[in-house]
Amino acid sequence: xxxxxxxxxxxxxxxxxxxxxxxxxxxxxxxxxxxxxxxxxxxxxxxxxxxxxxxxxxxxxxxxxxxxxxxxxxxxxxxxxxxxxxxxxxxxxxxxxxxxxxxxxxxxxxxxxxxxxxxxxxxxxxxxxxxxxxxxxxxxxxxxxxxxxxxxxxxxxxxxxxxxxxxxxxxxxxxxxxxxxxxxxxxxxxxxxxxxxxxxxxxxxxxxxxxxxxxxxxxxxxxxxxxxxxxxxxxxxxxxxxxxxxxxxxxxxxxxxxxxxxxxxxxxxxxxxxxxxxxxxxxxxxxxxxxxxxxxxxxxx
Numbered sequence: 001x002x003x004x005x006x007x008x009x010x011x012x013x014x015x016x017x018x019x020x021x022x023x024x025x026x027x028x029x030x031x032x033x034x035x036x037x038x039x040x041x042x043x044x045x046x047x048x049x050x051x052x053x054x055x056x057x058x059x060x061x062x063x064x065x066x067x068x069x070x071x072x073x074x075x076x077x078x079x080x081x082x083x084x085x086x087x088x089x090x091x092x093x094x095x096x097x098x099x100x101x102x103x104x105x106x107x108x109x110x111x112x113x114x115x116x117x118x119x120x121x122x123x124x125x126x127x128x129x130x131x132x133x134x135x136x137x138x139x140x141x142x143x144x145x146x147x148x149x150x151x152x153x154x155x156x157x158x159x160x161x162x163x164x165x166x167x168x169x170x171x172x173x174x175x176x177x178x179x180x181x182x183x184x185x186x187x188x189x190x191x192x193x194x195x196x197x198x199x200x201x202x203x204x205x206x207x208x209x210x211x212x213x214x215x216x217x218x219x220x221x222x223x224x225x226x227x228x229x230x231x232x233x234x235x236x237x238x239x240x241x242x243x244x245x246x247x248x249x250x251x252x253x254x255x256x257x258x259x260x261x262x263x264x265x266x267x268x269x270x271x272x273x274x275x276x277x278x279x280x281x282x283x284x285x286x287x288x289x290x291x292x293x294x295x296x297x298x299x300x301x
């Protein structure tokens with residue numbers, strides 16, 4: 001055919017793909033086959049389980065740090081006789097200050113991959129970055145960071161009240177959870193959420209009454225992810241053998257910058273690639289009083 005004599009100098013489409021190494025998986029080969037379905041198989045782009053708690057106090061702020069005024073003490077009122085002077089009360093204030101922590105993710109893709117992919121690869125990469133950052137936030141939110149290089153998570157010192165169960169108590173029960181609800185209510189708060197590690201969520205959801213009914217509810221009564229009116233949220237980012245019962249309205253998180261996804265063709269201009277970057281800045285976490293977060297730790301044996 002006319003033009004065949006130039007094939008060695010000007011490669012065809014399939015030959016060009018081989019030259020730019022799109023046939024390998026790291027270079028995106030699985031997204032650019034001869035023909036593929038217009039979808040990408042992957043994990044759900046789940047948002048942070050921690051941030052899904054109902055009533056969580058999320059505060060957006062400007063400036064270099066996140067400061068929350070806090071009442072440290074107040075004088076108790078007393079009985080005053082008729083016509084007598086009312087004693088002046090005293091209030092003592094303090095503050096919790098937290099430094100914003102930045103979460104970031106960066107990927108790049110060649111223009112050829114983006115052009116030839118049958119899926120919306122920009123959007124899919126954005127979902128992947130969002131999922132991964134959400135998971136990283138959960139790790140820190142349920143962790144024991146120092147508040148400077150990582151979020152001060154719920155299991156850090158003074159953030160909550162921890163109960164370590166003795167040997168043989170390897171599974172947290174609904175009785176344990178309801179006892180924690182009472183402990184939260186005893187100081188004037190009100191439990192709004194239960195977070196559980198997967199190993200503890202399984203027995204909780206499978207708990208049945210003597211007549212075979214699931215305590216957590218059935219499709220004809222209450223939603224299957226609730227019990228005692230509290231949502232049960234499961235996260236693999238909680239430490240194993242852990243259940244946290246909390247009044248989320250007593251937990252404060254500062255947002256310095258919302259999730260931002262940016263694209264740039266300049267950073268990798270020489271390679272004809274597009275850079276994709278996600279950034280997110282959080283500050284906190286601050287718990288108003290340790291009794292509002294009850295941390296239950298089952299025994300390992």
